[in-house]
Amino acid sequence: MNNLKLKDIVVSFMITTVLLLFLEVFSSSFLPAVGLDEYRLGFHVLIVLFIAFRIESIYLPYLVLGFELIHSIFSIEGWASGTFAGVVICFLISYLKDLIQLNSRLSTIVIVQIFQTVWFLIVAGLITIKTDEMSYFLLRLPRFVSESLFLSLISPLFFELLSRFWKTNRDGQGVGI
Protein backbone atom coordinates (compact mmCIF):
# COMPACT_ATOMS: atom_id res chain seq x y z
CA MET A 1 0.00 0.00 0.00
CA ASN A 2 1.36 3.36 -0.89
CA ASN A 3 0.86 6.58 0.99
CA LEU A 4 1.70 9.15 -1.66
CA LYS A 5 2.45 12.84 -1.40
CA LEU A 6 0.28 15.31 -3.30
CA LYS A 7 3.05 16.10 -5.80
CA ASP A 8 3.53 12.40 -6.64
CA ILE A 9 -0.21 11.96 -6.95
CA VAL A 10 -0.53 14.85 -9.42
CA VAL A 11 2.27 13.52 -11.63
CA SER A 12 0.94 9.94 -11.57
CA PHE A 13 -2.60 11.21 -12.17
CA MET A 14 -1.50 13.17 -15.25
CA ILE A 15 0.34 10.17 -16.73
CA THR A 16 -2.61 7.85 -16.04
CA THR A 17 -4.96 10.43 -17.55
CA VAL A 18 -2.98 10.42 -20.79
CA LEU A 19 -3.12 6.60 -20.82
CA LEU A 20 -6.88 6.70 -20.19
CA LEU A 21 -7.39 9.21 -23.02
CA PHE A 22 -5.59 6.94 -25.47
CA LEU A 23 -7.48 3.87 -24.25
CA GLU A 24 -10.80 5.72 -24.62
CA VAL A 25 -9.84 6.66 -28.19
CA PHE A 26 -8.96 3.00 -28.81
CA SER A 27 -12.24 1.79 -27.34
CA SER A 28 -14.44 4.35 -29.10
CA SER A 29 -12.88 4.28 -32.57
CA PHE A 30 -10.63 1.26 -33.11
CA LEU A 31 -13.05 -1.41 -31.87
CA PRO A 32 -15.96 -0.08 -34.00
CA ALA A 33 -13.58 0.29 -36.96
CA VAL A 34 -12.63 -3.41 -36.83
CA GLY A 35 -16.27 -4.45 -36.64
CA LEU A 36 -16.56 -4.91 -32.84
CA ASP A 37 -19.19 -2.21 -32.57
CA GLU A 38 -21.14 -4.15 -29.94
CA TYR A 39 -18.29 -4.01 -27.46
CA ARG A 40 -16.64 -1.23 -25.43
CA LEU A 41 -13.94 -1.72 -22.84
CA GLY A 42 -14.27 0.31 -19.64
CA PHE A 43 -10.61 0.87 -18.83
CA HIS A 44 -11.64 3.67 -16.46
CA VAL A 45 -13.13 1.01 -14.19
CA LEU A 46 -9.80 -0.85 -14.05
CA ILE A 47 -7.95 2.38 -13.23
CA VAL A 48 -10.34 3.21 -10.39
CA LEU A 49 -10.07 -0.34 -9.02
CA PHE A 50 -6.27 -0.08 -9.15
CA ILE A 51 -6.15 3.14 -7.14
CA ALA A 52 -8.73 1.75 -4.74
CA PHE A 53 -6.51 -1.25 -4.00
CA ARG A 54 -3.08 0.28 -4.23
CA ILE A 55 -3.26 3.94 -3.28
CA GLU A 56 -3.80 5.21 0.22
CA SER A 57 -4.61 8.90 0.01
CA ILE A 58 -7.13 11.37 1.34
CA TYR A 59 -7.55 12.60 -2.28
CA LEU A 60 -8.80 9.22 -3.54
CA PRO A 61 -12.41 10.38 -4.16
CA TYR A 62 -11.13 13.33 -6.22
CA LEU A 63 -8.95 11.00 -8.29
CA VAL A 64 -12.03 8.89 -9.04
CA LEU A 65 -13.91 12.07 -9.99
CA GLY A 66 -11.03 13.14 -12.27
CA PHE A 67 -10.88 9.82 -14.15
CA GLU A 68 -14.66 9.74 -14.55
CA LEU A 69 -14.66 13.31 -15.92
CA ILE A 70 -12.15 12.22 -18.56
CA HIS A 71 -14.29 9.17 -19.37
CA SER A 72 -17.41 11.35 -19.68
CA ILE A 73 -15.83 13.23 -22.61
CA PHE A 74 -16.08 10.03 -24.63
CA SER A 75 -19.45 8.87 -23.35
CA ILE A 76 -22.82 10.40 -22.62
CA GLU A 77 -22.93 8.06 -19.66
CA GLY A 78 -21.47 11.14 -17.95
CA TRP A 79 -19.24 11.35 -14.92
CA ALA A 80 -21.77 11.20 -12.11
CA SER A 81 -22.90 7.56 -12.03
CA GLY A 82 -19.33 6.26 -12.52
CA THR A 83 -18.04 8.57 -9.81
CA PHE A 84 -20.74 7.39 -7.44
CA ALA A 85 -19.94 3.74 -8.17
CA GLY A 86 -16.17 4.35 -7.96
CA VAL A 87 -16.33 6.17 -4.63
CA VAL A 88 -18.64 3.57 -3.11
CA ILE A 89 -16.28 0.81 -4.27
CA CYS A 90 -13.22 2.66 -2.91
CA PHE A 91 -15.04 2.94 0.39
CA LEU A 92 -15.89 -0.78 0.37
CA ILE A 93 -12.36 -1.78 -0.54
CA SER A 94 -10.86 0.39 2.20
CA TYR A 95 -12.83 -1.69 4.71
CA LEU A 96 -12.15 -5.03 3.03
CA LYS A 97 -8.44 -4.56 2.37
CA ASP A 98 -7.45 -6.78 5.27
CA LEU A 99 -9.68 -9.60 4.03
CA ILE A 100 -8.76 -9.43 0.36
CA GLN A 101 -5.42 -11.07 -0.44
CA LEU A 102 -4.42 -10.09 -3.96
CA ASN A 103 -1.23 -12.08 -4.03
CA SER A 104 -1.61 -13.97 -7.28
CA ARG A 105 -2.77 -13.32 -10.81
CA LEU A 106 -5.76 -15.58 -10.31
CA SER A 107 -6.94 -13.79 -7.18
CA THR A 108 -6.48 -10.43 -8.95
CA ILE A 109 -8.61 -11.63 -11.88
CA VAL A 110 -11.35 -13.01 -9.61
CA ILE A 111 -11.51 -9.97 -7.34
CA VAL A 112 -11.43 -7.49 -10.23
CA GLN A 113 -14.32 -9.44 -11.79
CA ILE A 114 -16.29 -9.26 -8.53
CA PHE A 115 -15.80 -5.51 -8.17
CA GLN A 116 -16.59 -4.89 -11.86
CA THR A 117 -19.88 -6.68 -11.21
CA VAL A 118 -20.54 -4.46 -8.19
CA TRP A 119 -19.73 -1.40 -10.36
CA PHE A 120 -22.10 -2.60 -13.07
CA LEU A 121 -24.91 -3.21 -10.59
CA ILE A 122 -24.54 0.28 -9.08
CA VAL A 123 -24.38 2.09 -12.46
CA ALA A 124 -27.16 -0.04 -13.97
CA GLY A 125 -29.26 0.58 -10.88
CA LEU A 126 -28.78 4.34 -11.13
CA ILE A 127 -29.60 4.40 -14.85
CA THR A 128 -32.63 2.16 -14.32
CA ILE A 129 -33.91 4.53 -11.61
CA LYS A 130 -33.13 7.55 -13.78
CA THR A 131 -34.74 6.26 -17.00
CA ASP A 132 -37.37 4.07 -15.35
CA GLU A 133 -36.49 1.30 -17.81
CA MET A 134 -35.53 -2.20 -16.67
CA SER A 135 -34.80 -3.32 -20.23
CA TYR A 136 -31.46 -1.48 -20.17
CA PHE A 137 -30.17 -3.79 -17.47
CA LEU A 138 -31.25 -6.96 -19.26
CA LEU A 139 -29.88 -5.87 -22.63
CA ARG A 140 -26.57 -4.75 -21.18
CA LEU A 141 -25.94 -7.84 -19.04
CA PRO A 142 -24.68 -10.30 -21.72
CA ARG A 143 -22.24 -7.74 -23.15
CA PHE A 144 -21.08 -6.78 -19.67
CA VAL A 145 -20.12 -10.41 -18.98
CA SER A 146 -17.84 -10.69 -22.01
CA GLU A 147 -16.34 -7.20 -21.66
CA SER A 148 -15.69 -7.53 -17.95
CA LEU A 149 -14.14 -10.99 -18.34
CA PHE A 150 -11.69 -9.59 -20.87
CA LEU A 151 -10.83 -6.68 -18.56
CA SER A 152 -10.39 -9.04 -15.60
CA LEU A 153 -8.05 -11.27 -17.61
CA ILE A 154 -5.83 -8.34 -18.57
CA SER A 155 -6.04 -6.73 -15.12
CA PRO A 156 -2.80 -8.25 -13.70
CA LEU A 157 -0.78 -6.85 -16.61
CA PHE A 158 -2.68 -3.58 -16.59
CA PHE A 159 -2.11 -3.19 -12.84
CA GLU A 160 1.59 -3.90 -13.36
CA LEU A 161 1.74 -1.04 -15.86
CA LEU A 162 -0.19 1.28 -13.54
CA SER A 163 2.00 0.37 -10.57
CA ARG A 164 4.95 1.76 -12.54
CA PHE A 165 3.11 5.04 -13.06
CA TRP A 166 2.11 5.22 -9.41
CA LYS A 167 5.40 3.80 -8.09
CA THR A 168 3.61 1.37 -5.81
CA ASN A 169 5.48 -1.49 -4.19
CA ARG A 170 4.59 -5.07 -5.00
CA ASP A 171 4.88 -6.54 -1.55
CA GLY A 172 2.52 -6.20 1.38
CA GLN A 173 -1.12 -5.94 0.48
CA GLY A 174 -0.55 -4.76 -3.04
CA VAL A 175 -2.10 -6.45 -5.98
CA GLY A 176 -0.35 -9.68 -6.91
CA ILE A 177 1.31 -9.44 -10.26
Next chain:
Amino acid sequence: MRAFLAESSKIKLVNTLVVLILSIHGVSKQSFEFEKLSWFESFIVEVFTPLQQGTTTVKEKIDFAFKHYFFLIETSKRNEELKTRILELENAIFQYEEVQKENERLKELLQFGEEIPRQKVLSQVVGWDSSNEFKVLRINKGKNDGIELKSPVITINGLVGYVYRLSANYADILTILDQNNRVDAIVSRTRSHGIVEGTSNYKARLKYVVKTEPVQVGDTLITAGLGNIYPKGIKLGKITKIEKESFGLTQSIEITPSVDFHRLEEVVVLMAHENEASDKVVKDE
Protein backbone atom coordinates in the same frame (compact mmCIF):
# COMPACT_ATOMS: atom_id res chain seq x y z
CA MET B 1 1.12 9.52 14.83
CA ARG B 2 -2.19 7.92 15.84
CA ALA B 3 -3.75 11.40 16.07
CA PHE B 4 -2.44 12.18 12.57
CA LEU B 5 -3.92 8.95 11.19
CA ALA B 6 -7.25 9.67 12.85
CA GLU B 7 -7.16 13.19 11.39
CA SER B 8 -6.40 11.93 7.87
CA SER B 9 -9.22 9.35 8.14
CA LYS B 10 -11.63 12.15 8.99
CA ILE B 11 -10.47 14.22 6.01
CA LYS B 12 -10.80 11.17 3.75
CA LEU B 13 -14.33 10.55 5.01
CA VAL B 14 -15.26 14.19 4.42
CA ASN B 15 -13.76 14.05 0.89
CA THR B 16 -15.68 10.85 0.20
CA LEU B 17 -18.94 12.41 1.33
CA VAL B 18 -18.32 15.58 -0.70
CA VAL B 19 -17.70 13.62 -3.91
CA LEU B 20 -20.62 11.26 -3.21
CA ILE B 21 -23.01 14.18 -2.75
CA LEU B 22 -21.62 15.84 -5.86
CA SER B 23 -22.10 12.66 -7.89
CA ILE B 24 -25.67 12.11 -6.61
CA HIS B 25 -26.44 15.71 -7.55
CA GLY B 26 -24.81 15.05 -10.95
CA VAL B 27 -26.94 11.93 -11.52
CA SER B 28 -30.14 13.77 -10.58
CA LYS B 29 -29.31 16.69 -12.89
CA GLN B 30 -28.05 14.54 -15.76
CA SER B 31 -30.08 14.96 -18.91
CA PHE B 32 -30.11 12.48 -21.76
CA GLU B 33 -31.78 15.04 -24.04
CA PHE B 34 -28.83 17.33 -24.68
CA GLU B 35 -25.76 18.59 -22.92
CA LYS B 36 -23.62 21.71 -23.19
CA LEU B 37 -19.89 21.13 -23.12
CA SER B 38 -17.64 23.09 -20.77
CA TRP B 39 -14.54 24.78 -22.23
CA PHE B 40 -12.37 21.98 -20.83
CA GLU B 41 -14.54 19.24 -22.37
CA SER B 42 -14.58 21.11 -25.69
CA PHE B 43 -10.79 21.37 -25.55
CA ILE B 44 -10.36 17.62 -24.93
CA VAL B 45 -12.89 16.75 -27.66
CA GLU B 46 -11.07 19.03 -30.13
CA VAL B 47 -7.69 17.51 -29.26
CA PHE B 48 -8.63 13.84 -29.15
CA THR B 49 -11.30 13.45 -31.82
CA PRO B 50 -8.69 13.81 -34.59
CA LEU B 51 -6.99 10.85 -32.89
CA GLN B 52 -10.22 8.86 -33.12
CA GLN B 53 -10.39 9.82 -36.79
CA GLY B 54 -6.70 8.92 -37.17
CA THR B 55 -7.21 5.49 -35.62
CA THR B 56 -9.83 4.67 -38.22
CA THR B 57 -7.58 5.94 -41.01
CA VAL B 58 -4.59 3.93 -39.74
CA LYS B 59 -6.70 0.80 -39.57
CA GLU B 60 -7.80 1.36 -43.18
CA LYS B 61 -4.19 1.91 -44.25
CA ILE B 62 -3.08 -1.31 -42.50
CA ASP B 63 -5.91 -3.23 -44.18
CA PHE B 64 -4.85 -1.71 -47.45
CA ALA B 65 -1.21 -2.61 -46.87
CA PHE B 66 -2.09 -6.22 -46.02
CA LYS B 67 -4.38 -6.60 -48.98
CA HIS B 68 -2.21 -4.84 -51.51
CA TYR B 69 1.40 -5.25 -50.44
CA PHE B 70 2.29 -7.96 -47.93
CA PHE B 71 0.53 -10.70 -49.85
CA LEU B 72 2.65 -9.89 -52.88
CA ILE B 73 6.03 -10.02 -51.17
CA GLU B 74 6.71 -13.62 -52.16
CA THR B 75 6.17 -13.09 -55.84
CA SER B 76 8.91 -13.66 -58.33
CA LYS B 77 11.69 -11.08 -58.52
CA ARG B 78 11.53 -11.01 -62.30
CA ASN B 79 8.02 -9.76 -62.18
CA GLU B 80 8.64 -7.34 -59.35
CA GLU B 81 8.78 -4.23 -61.44
CA LEU B 82 5.75 -5.19 -63.44
CA LYS B 83 3.81 -6.13 -60.35
CA THR B 84 4.77 -2.91 -58.64
CA ARG B 85 3.39 -1.10 -61.64
CA ILE B 86 0.20 -3.16 -61.47
CA LEU B 87 0.04 -2.43 -57.76
CA GLU B 88 0.35 1.27 -58.38
CA LEU B 89 -2.39 1.09 -60.97
CA GLU B 90 -4.54 -0.98 -58.65
CA ASN B 91 -3.98 1.54 -55.91
CA ALA B 92 -4.90 4.35 -58.24
CA ILE B 93 -8.01 2.49 -59.42
CA PHE B 94 -8.91 1.56 -55.88
CA GLN B 95 -8.56 5.15 -54.76
CA TYR B 96 -10.45 6.34 -57.82
CA GLU B 97 -13.25 3.85 -57.16
CA GLU B 98 -13.38 4.87 -53.51
CA VAL B 99 -13.61 8.54 -54.50
CA GLN B 100 -16.24 7.68 -57.09
CA LYS B 101 -18.26 5.69 -54.56
CA GLU B 102 -17.91 8.50 -52.03
CA ASN B 103 -19.01 11.02 -54.66
CA GLU B 104 -22.04 8.92 -55.52
CA ARG B 105 -22.96 8.56 -51.86
CA LEU B 106 -22.52 12.27 -51.21
CA LYS B 107 -24.48 13.18 -54.36
CA GLU B 108 -27.32 10.89 -53.31
CA LEU B 109 -27.20 12.35 -49.82
CA LEU B 110 -27.35 15.90 -51.13
CA GLN B 111 -30.18 15.12 -53.54
CA PHE B 112 -32.03 13.25 -50.83
CA GLY B 113 -34.54 15.37 -48.99
CA GLU B 114 -34.63 18.17 -51.53
CA GLU B 115 -38.22 18.71 -50.46
CA ILE B 116 -37.03 19.44 -46.92
CA PRO B 117 -36.60 23.23 -46.88
CA ARG B 118 -33.46 23.28 -44.78
CA GLN B 119 -29.78 23.78 -45.30
CA LYS B 120 -27.83 20.57 -45.07
CA VAL B 121 -24.34 19.90 -43.75
CA LEU B 122 -22.56 16.76 -44.92
CA SER B 123 -20.33 15.15 -42.33
CA GLN B 124 -18.36 12.00 -41.65
CA VAL B 125 -18.74 9.62 -38.71
CA VAL B 126 -15.46 9.57 -36.77
CA GLY B 127 -16.29 7.57 -33.63
CA TRP B 128 -18.86 5.97 -31.39
CA ASP B 129 -19.62 6.45 -27.70
CA SER B 130 -17.09 4.67 -25.50
CA SER B 131 -19.85 3.17 -23.38
CA ASN B 132 -21.67 0.31 -24.95
CA GLU B 133 -25.02 1.16 -23.45
CA PHE B 134 -25.33 4.51 -25.21
CA LYS B 135 -25.74 4.60 -28.95
CA VAL B 136 -24.06 7.88 -29.72
CA LEU B 137 -21.80 8.66 -32.66
CA ARG B 138 -19.40 11.52 -33.25
CA ILE B 139 -19.21 13.46 -36.51
CA ASN B 140 -16.54 15.80 -37.86
CA LYS B 141 -18.69 18.95 -38.08
CA GLY B 142 -19.58 21.28 -35.24
CA LYS B 143 -20.54 24.79 -34.21
CA ASN B 144 -18.12 26.33 -36.73
CA ASP B 145 -20.09 24.67 -39.53
CA GLY B 146 -23.33 26.17 -38.27
CA ILE B 147 -24.64 23.07 -36.53
CA GLU B 148 -26.86 23.65 -33.51
CA LEU B 149 -27.99 21.50 -30.62
CA LYS B 150 -30.98 19.27 -31.42
CA SER B 151 -30.44 19.55 -35.20
CA PRO B 152 -31.83 16.38 -36.84
CA VAL B 153 -29.40 14.02 -38.56
CA ILE B 154 -30.37 11.82 -41.51
CA THR B 155 -28.99 9.65 -44.29
CA ILE B 156 -30.46 8.63 -47.60
CA ASN B 157 -32.03 5.62 -45.84
CA GLY B 158 -33.72 7.56 -43.08
CA LEU B 159 -33.39 9.13 -39.66
CA VAL B 160 -30.16 8.76 -37.67
CA GLY B 161 -30.89 10.92 -34.60
CA TYR B 162 -30.23 14.45 -33.39
CA VAL B 163 -27.30 16.55 -32.21
CA TYR B 164 -26.89 15.87 -28.50
CA ARG B 165 -23.75 17.87 -27.75
CA LEU B 166 -21.51 20.18 -29.68
CA SER B 167 -17.96 21.46 -29.76
CA ALA B 168 -16.39 23.83 -32.27
CA ASN B 169 -15.58 21.21 -34.90
CA TYR B 170 -17.32 18.04 -33.72
CA ALA B 171 -20.81 16.97 -32.67
CA ASP B 172 -22.23 13.95 -30.85
CA ILE B 173 -25.40 12.43 -32.27
CA LEU B 174 -27.88 10.63 -30.04
CA THR B 175 -29.10 7.96 -32.47
CA ILE B 176 -32.59 6.51 -32.60
CA LEU B 177 -31.04 3.26 -31.28
CA ASP B 178 -30.48 4.91 -27.93
CA GLN B 179 -33.26 4.32 -25.46
CA ASN B 180 -33.04 7.93 -24.31
CA ASN B 181 -34.10 9.09 -27.78
CA ARG B 182 -37.84 9.06 -28.36
CA VAL B 183 -39.31 9.87 -31.75
CA ASP B 184 -42.95 10.58 -32.54
CA ALA B 185 -43.80 8.23 -35.39
CA ILE B 186 -46.63 7.36 -37.77
CA VAL B 187 -47.23 4.02 -39.44
CA SER B 188 -47.32 5.07 -43.08
CA ARG B 189 -50.14 2.72 -44.18
CA THR B 190 -52.54 3.07 -41.25
CA ARG B 191 -51.49 6.52 -39.96
CA SER B 192 -51.33 5.03 -36.43
CA HIS B 193 -49.36 7.16 -33.99
CA GLY B 194 -46.72 5.87 -31.59
CA ILE B 195 -43.37 6.59 -30.00
CA VAL B 196 -40.20 4.94 -31.32
CA GLU B 197 -37.60 4.16 -28.70
CA GLY B 198 -34.19 2.47 -29.08
CA THR B 199 -33.43 -0.85 -27.44
CA SER B 200 -29.62 -0.75 -27.60
CA ASN B 201 -29.33 -3.89 -29.74
CA TYR B 202 -29.56 -2.17 -33.13
CA LYS B 203 -33.35 -2.43 -32.99
CA ALA B 204 -36.06 -0.12 -31.73
CA ARG B 205 -39.61 -0.52 -30.58
CA LEU B 206 -42.84 1.30 -31.29
CA LYS B 207 -44.75 2.06 -28.12
CA TYR B 208 -48.25 3.21 -27.24
CA VAL B 209 -50.02 1.75 -30.29
CA VAL B 210 -53.35 0.37 -29.13
CA LYS B 211 -54.29 -3.20 -29.95
CA THR B 212 -57.13 -2.17 -32.23
CA GLU B 213 -54.74 -0.46 -34.70
CA PRO B 214 -54.35 -2.81 -37.71
CA VAL B 215 -50.56 -2.55 -38.05
CA GLN B 216 -48.72 -5.39 -39.78
CA VAL B 217 -45.21 -6.76 -40.07
CA GLY B 218 -43.55 -4.94 -42.98
CA ASP B 219 -45.32 -1.62 -42.41
CA THR B 220 -43.08 1.42 -42.81
CA LEU B 221 -42.70 4.07 -40.12
CA ILE B 222 -42.07 7.75 -40.71
CA THR B 223 -41.53 10.69 -38.38
CA ALA B 224 -44.71 12.46 -37.27
CA GLY B 225 -43.12 15.91 -37.16
CA LEU B 226 -44.21 16.53 -33.58
CA GLY B 227 -41.80 17.55 -30.85
CA ASN B 228 -39.97 20.32 -32.73
CA ILE B 229 -36.89 18.24 -33.51
CA TYR B 230 -37.56 16.09 -36.57
CA PRO B 231 -39.32 17.22 -39.75
CA LYS B 232 -42.36 15.18 -40.80
CA GLY B 233 -42.04 12.28 -43.21
CA ILE B 234 -38.50 11.00 -42.64
CA LYS B 235 -38.28 7.23 -42.88
CA LEU B 236 -37.58 5.47 -39.58
CA GLY B 237 -37.77 1.76 -40.33
CA LYS B 238 -40.01 -1.24 -40.76
CA ILE B 239 -42.06 -3.29 -38.35
CA THR B 240 -40.41 -6.68 -37.98
CA LYS B 241 -42.28 -8.20 -35.05
CA ILE B 242 -45.65 -7.67 -33.36
CA GLU B 243 -46.62 -9.28 -30.08
CA LYS B 244 -50.16 -8.87 -28.80
CA GLU B 245 -50.23 -9.75 -25.11
CA SER B 246 -53.45 -11.04 -23.56
CA PHE B 247 -53.23 -8.22 -21.02
CA GLY B 248 -52.75 -4.46 -21.49
CA LEU B 249 -54.12 -2.01 -24.02
CA THR B 250 -51.15 -1.65 -26.35
CA GLN B 251 -49.13 -4.00 -28.53
CA SER B 252 -45.41 -4.71 -28.41
CA ILE B 253 -43.90 -3.77 -31.78
CA GLU B 254 -40.28 -4.29 -32.81
CA ILE B 255 -38.76 -2.00 -35.44
CA THR B 256 -35.72 -2.53 -37.62
CA PRO B 257 -34.33 0.93 -38.44
CA SER B 258 -33.96 1.70 -42.12
CA VAL B 259 -30.47 3.09 -41.49
CA ASP B 260 -27.75 0.43 -41.32
CA PHE B 261 -25.87 1.72 -38.29
CA HIS B 262 -23.11 -0.88 -38.75
CA ARG B 263 -22.12 0.73 -42.04
CA LEU B 264 -22.69 4.38 -41.35
CA GLU B 265 -19.97 6.56 -42.88
CA GLU B 266 -21.55 9.87 -43.88
CA VAL B 267 -24.59 11.67 -42.55
CA VAL B 268 -26.47 14.88 -43.26
CA VAL B 269 -27.24 17.37 -40.52
CA LEU B 270 -30.38 19.39 -41.20
CA MET B 271 -29.99 23.00 -40.15
CA ALA B 272 -32.72 25.28 -38.85
CA HIS B 273 -35.30 26.60 -41.35
CA GLU B 274 -33.93 29.56 -43.28
CA ASN B 275 -36.60 31.85 -41.80
CA GLU B 276 -35.85 30.48 -38.29
CA ALA B 277 -32.15 31.10 -38.87
CA SER B 278 -32.76 34.68 -40.00
CA ASP B 279 -35.07 35.23 -37.01
CA LYS B 280 -32.27 34.06 -34.79
CA VAL B 281 -29.79 36.46 -36.40
CA VAL B 282 -32.20 39.32 -35.83
CA LYS B 283 -32.67 38.28 -32.19
CA ASP B 284 -28.89 37.99 -31.71
CA GLU B 285 -28.43 41.45 -33.13
